[in-house]
Amino acid sequence: MASVLSLNIGRITPTEHATPGETGIDKRPVPGPVAVTAPGPKGVGGSGLAGDRIRDLRHHGGDDQAVYAYAAEDLDAWAAELGRELRPGMFGENLTTVGLDVTGALIGERWRVGPQVVLEVTTARIPCRTFAGWLGEKRWVRRFTERGVPGSYLRVIVPGEIRAGDGIEVLHRPDHDVTVGVAFRALTTDRDLLPRLLAARALHPEALAQAEKGEPIVLDGP
Template identity: 70%
Template sequence: MKLLSLNLGRPEPVPYTDQPQGLTGIDKQPVDGPVRVAAPGPKGVGGSGLAGDAVCELRHHGGDDQAVYAVAREDLDDWERELGRPLRNGSFGENLTTEGVDVSGALIGERWRIGPEVVLEVTSGRIPCVTFQGHLGEKGWVKRFTRKGAPGAYLRVIEPGEIRAGDRLEIVHRPDHDVTVALQFRAVTTERELLPRLLAAGEALHPEGRKAARAYMEKHGS
């Protein structure tokens, strides 16, 4: 398992974002590193956990619980076959393109050590947006991506440090529950009856996931 590619974005004006300033950092480009990784601060204030990486839409992106976004190269390869077009590392706006890791099958609260210093913790899956659809240029992309159910993972920073492309990735903790990123994603998108199951992940779960699960249980009495 390794960090195949480390990807950073710069603010760029585009016609397809709903961001008021019309800027996005979704077009992330591979860099060798080293890049400093640290908790960026709370959502709405903090952006990316990677130094030099732009997050232009702070309402829905960035912050401590979405500090880093990872996608498996294997998932990009699968999409390449399905879409009939090449997808370079960073194409999905991911900071980390991994190799040998089942990213969407990772457990909420699972911890990864990347290189000698950095430890990250899985919090949730990525919810697709209109900016993502515009960036890919695929009609109906939001629905298509959601239907596939392999969203990649957001992670928070547990131990800061520097990472480089090619660093070893090691799973150093797997929690004792069955709440995967893919399950969390389905629960908050297409199968909301799964929401109560998310609470088994405890405090590791993204706060918005905990809020949605509790609201569902209050409404449905379960």
């Protein structure tokens, strides 16, 4: 059964790789329970997890990026390639999952996490220079993009509390074939896929706008 291997909360730390000079990417495991709610519109609302700090509200947080999930299996694969330990939360994820194909999740797919919370998959995570600076790996934005296992942002459909170890149940899979992986490729490296994203109406509004214009996202960072 899929589950939350680690529940991770961010703190604000200094950085020279982000315009505000600070970042909340440094997320650390906590046992919970942690309250999960829709935080409000982007630019105003931060994280969907109580106590999780987000510094740059222009690009992070808000209802459509309330929670970020990354698969432990993919984190382990990166650790093996980089030859270093990558603890849960190291990629800035709130939920380090196990037994769940996050890249293969459909846009609009809904997960029940624990007994209460329901989350909806909205889009793929796009790497940036803050992420690259935090990890300190050369050509990280390009390498992360080429690998194509970005993790998923989620919106909160039903609020509640979650804990480390909670089970994850897929409640609903929409009737289209636009996965997180497809959305990521369309938005970054394969603009020919952009029209395909229009079938996924639950897609993050900014990503949907890119698809409608036929313009991929310009990556920020080496």
